[in-house]
Amino acid sequence: MTGTIILIVIVVVVGLVLIGIYNRLVALRQNANQAFADVDVQLTQRRDLIPNLVETVKAYASHESATLQAVTAARTAAASAGSVQDKVAAENMLTGALRQLFAVSEAYPDLKANENFARLQDELSDIENKLAAARRFFNNAVSEFNAGIQQFPAVLMAAPMGFKEREFFDVGEGDRVAMATPPPVKF
Amino acid sequence: MSQAIGLQTYIWNNNLRSAVLLAGFPVLLIGMVFAAELLLIGAGGLPSTGSMGGDVAYALRLLAGAAPLAIAAALAWFGVAYLFNQAIIDLATGARKVDRAAEPQLYNLLENLCISRGMRTPDLRIIDSEALNAFATGLHEGRFSVTVTRGLLGALDRDELEAVLAHELTHIINRDVRTMVIAAIFAGIITLIAELIFRVLMWGGGRRGGRDSGKGGGAILFVVVALAIAAVGYVLAIVIRMTLSRSREFVADAGSVQLTKNPDAMISALRKISGHSRIEAPDSVRSMFIDNSDEGVMSLFATHPPIAKRIAALEAYGGGRSAAPGPWG
Numbered sequence: 001m002t003g004t005i006i007l008i009v010i011v012v013v014v015g016l017v018l019i020g021i022y023n024r025l026v027a028l029r030q031n032a033n034q035a036f037a038d039v040d041v042q043l044t045q046r047r048d049l050i051p052n053l054v055e056t057v058k059a060y061a062s063h064e065s066a067t068l069q070a071v072t073a074a075r076t077a078a079a080s081a082g083s084v085q086d087k088v089a090a091e092n093m094l095t096g097a098l099r100q101l102f103a104v105s106e107a108y109p110d111l112k113a114n115e116n117f118a119r120l121q122d123e124l125s126d127i128e129n130k131l132a133a134a135r136r137f138f139n140n141a142v143s144e145f146n147a148g149i150q151q152f153p154a155v156l157m158a159a160p161m162g163f164k165e166r167e168f169f170d171v172g173e174g175d176r177v178a179m180a181t182p183p184p185v186k187f
Numbered sequence: 188m189s190q191a192i193g194l195q196t197y198i199w200n201n202n203l204r205s206a207v208l209l210a211g212f213p214v215l216l217i218g219m220v221f222a223a224e225l226l227l228i229g230a231g232g233l234p235s236t237g238s239m240g241g242d243v244a245y246a247l248r249l250l251a252g253a254a255p256l257a258i259a260a261a262l263a264w265f266g267v268a269y270l271f272n273q274a275i276i277d278l279a280t281g282a283r284k285v286d287r288a289a290e291p292q293l294y295n296l297l298e299n300l301c302i303s304r305g306m307r308t309p310d311l312r313i314i315d316s317e318a319l320n321a322f323a324t325g326l327h328e329g330r331f332s333v334t335v336t337r338g339l340l341g342a343l344d345r346d347e348l349e350a351v352l353a354h355e356l357t358h359i360i361n362r363d364v365r366t367m368v369i370a371a372i373f374a375g376i377i378t379l380i381a382e383l384i385f386r387v388l389m390w391g392g393g394r395r396g397g398r399d400s401g402k403g404g405g406a407i408l409f410v411v412v413a414l415a416i417a418a419v420g421y422v423l424a425i426v427i428r429m430t431l432s433r434s435r436e437f438v439a440d441a442g443s444v445q446l447t448k449n450p451d452a453m454i455s456a457l458r459k460i461s462g463h464s465r466i467e468a469p470d471s472v473r474s475m476f477i478d479n480s481d482e483g484v485m486s487l488f489a490t491h492p493p494i495a496k497r498i499a500a501l502e503a504y505g506g507g508r509s510a511a512p513g514p515w516g
Contacts, residue, residue, distance in 0.1 A: 031195050038448065130448075137448040140506040144193025151192070 021154050025163050028145040032166055035138035036084070039169065042131040043078070043091055046124065050075045050098075053120045057101065060111035067104050071097040088169060098124065135169045142166045194441055197504040201438045208431045209366065212373035215420055215427070216261065217254045219380040222416035224249050226384050229409030242409065257376070264372050269326055272368065276324050280468050282312040282334045293340065296349050297333060300356055300446055309333050309359060313340075319463040322475040323355040324364060331359045336466065347456035350443050351477055354453065357442025358475060363435045367474050370431050374424040381421040384413055425488060432474045432490040440497055441505060450507030454498050461494040 054068055074097040078090040102121065105111050112118070146165050149158035191197035224246040227233040233249075236242055276282075287294040294311055301308040309323075309331035317338040325331035333355045335348075343351065358364065388410065444450045457478070464478040473479050474490040486493065492500075501507040 028193075028195060133448045136506050137444075140193055141195075144195060147192040148196070151189070 018157065021157065022161055025145070025148055025154060025158065025161070028141075028148045029163065029166075032138070032141040032145045035134070035141040036169075039131065039134040039138050040087075042127055042134050043087075046094075046127045046131065047075055047079055049120060049124055049127070052116075053101075053124070056114065056117050056120060057105060057111060060114065060117075061105065061108045064101075064104050067097070067101050071101050073097075084167070095128075139168045142168050191504055194444060194504050194506075197500070198438055198441050198445075201434050201441075205366070205431055205434045205438075208427050208434065209370065211427050212370065212377070212424075213258060215377055215424055216257050216373060216380075217250065218416060219377050219384075219420045220253050220257050221246060221250055222413040222420065223380055223384055224253065225409045225416075226387060226413035229406040229413065230387065231406075232387075235406075239408070261372055261376055264376065265369060268368055268372060272324075272326055280314055280334070280466075282314050282332075284310055284312050284332075286311075290340075292345070293335070293348065293352075296345070297352050297356075300349070300353055304356070304360070304446065306356075306360065307331075309356075311335075313337060314466070316466050318466045319343075319460045320466050321351050321355055321477045323358040324475065325359065326365050326368065333359070338463070339460070342459055342463075343456055346447075346449055346452035347459065349447050350449060350453040350456050351460075353443035353446035354439045354477055356446065357439040358435070360442065361435070361438060363439070364475060366435065367428075367432060370428045374428040377424040378421050381417040381424075384417040388414065429488050429490055433492045436491050437497070437500055440501055444501065444505040444507075450501045450505035451509075453505070454501050454507045454509055457494050457497055457501075 050071060054072055057064070058068060071094070074090065074094040078087070078094045081087040081090040105117070145163075148154060149163045149165065189196075191200050224233065225242075228235050228242050228246060233245075236245055285294070287298075290311065290313070297311055298308045307328070309325065310333070312332055312334040314334060314336045316336040318336050319339045319342050321333070321335040321339055323331070323333050333352060335351070339351065340348070440453060443453050447453070460478050464476065466476075468476075476491070478494065479489070479491045491497075498507070498509060502509055
């Protein structure tokens with residue numbers, strides 16, 4: 001009689017522990033999802049500013065059509081990207097194109113003096129800061145989730161429960177090389 | 188409670204710690220009531236059964252009736268505090284309510300945080316003090332308020348102000364003010380019982396002798412045990428209350444990072460505030476400050492963790508990168 005009671009107690013306790021682990025992992029996964037969605041909010045804000053920026057630059061620097069087209073094309077690609085990996089890649093391309101655009105604008109003093117351009121530059125700079133913060137937060141959430149499914153004893157049941165490791169918001173190989181090479185300084 | 192591996196698990200661990208601490212209070216209260224009974228039996232206020240074992244059993248039986256009474260008294264006390272809390276705080280600190288027109292930037296910062304969190308924007312108040320401080324007040328929906336000092340508005344930049352507002356907002360979201368009022372009331376009742384026990388011993392000691400001369404040894408033992416429980420309970424009540432307060436501060440720092448995604452702003456705000464936060468205010472408000480620089484004493488009795496520990500936690504779990512000023516600035 002006491003044998004069966006002990007057995008039942010053990011089963012109940014193990015069940016509760018399993019439920020606890022499952023719910024914990026679900027919460028951590030949701031945190032990562034939400035963090036990515038918050039990154040998306042910043043990315044959308046950035047994409048919304050670009051048409052205005054392109055028009056302003058075109059008015060003063062119409063020769064730089066290649067750079068402007070690169071920005072517009074990158075924006076369209078980013079807006080229509082599907083999977084998470086495509087999104088990350090497209091947004092990294094857009095970051096590169098924008099960097100190129102601002103570098104090129106340095107050669108046009110009239111453009112730099114334009115109030116609209118200055119305001120757009122400030123807003124984009126603000127968004128880039130917020131984007132960096134959102135990405136760091138996302139990476140922390142991903143790191144927490146990945147550690148959660150790798151720790152013992154969760155690691156034993158993570159795969160059957162359907163939890164898979166997530167990828168960080170990576171800067172991307174091309175960008176990493178570009179950022180490693182110092183920009184040429186011409187006087 | 189396993190080791191925290193990130194921001195969320197850090198918050199969960201601290202919440203568990205807070206719950207355990209809070210649960211300690213009723214236990215401590217019942218212990219104090221038991222001690223008071225032992226004292227009364229030993230000092231002759233309550234009838235003795237003649238044997239120590241019998242006395243202890245008698246005290247335990249009494250406890251079954253006395254403990255619910257004590258808890259009920261605590262609840263009643265809490266009810267009164269609930270009604271008068273906000274008025275007392277406003278009177279004591281001289282805070283002025285401000286609206287969007289008076290402080291648009293500050294109000295927008297607060298409102299944006301609330302919108303992103305899906306909560307009603309609390310009242311915004313300002314104190315005309317040069318000190319750098321902020322606190323959250325209010326015990327229920329519709330009466331919440333965030334107060335900042337004039338000095339804080341002048342010293343912090345936009346991101347740092349946002350981090351401080353997010354910290355106070357987290358206190359509101361987690362209903363920390365209510366938790367600390369409950370803790371203060373429990374601690375108050377427990378220390379009151381302890382003081383009564385000491386008081387009874389002081390002027391009750393001389394009048395003993397006649398009734399329980401037969402069992403002098405047992406009575407003295409009871410009195411000593413009661414005294415020990417009272418002393419330990421007194422200290423423990425304060426320590427639990429302060430440890431609970433520090434735990435809520437860590438969670439509020441973490442909550443600020445969750446809201447703003449910007450741990451570095453919280454770190455630099457803490458650096459600026461450290462050492463400049465002194466304002467006059469009643470105790471119940473002090474524990475809700477963003478920093479309480481009053482203490483230099485033992486850290487067990489501090490309402491807030493030391494700034495260095497808070498920054499270290501933000502770096503370890505919040506992803507903060509501490510840019511301590513180097514030799515070049």
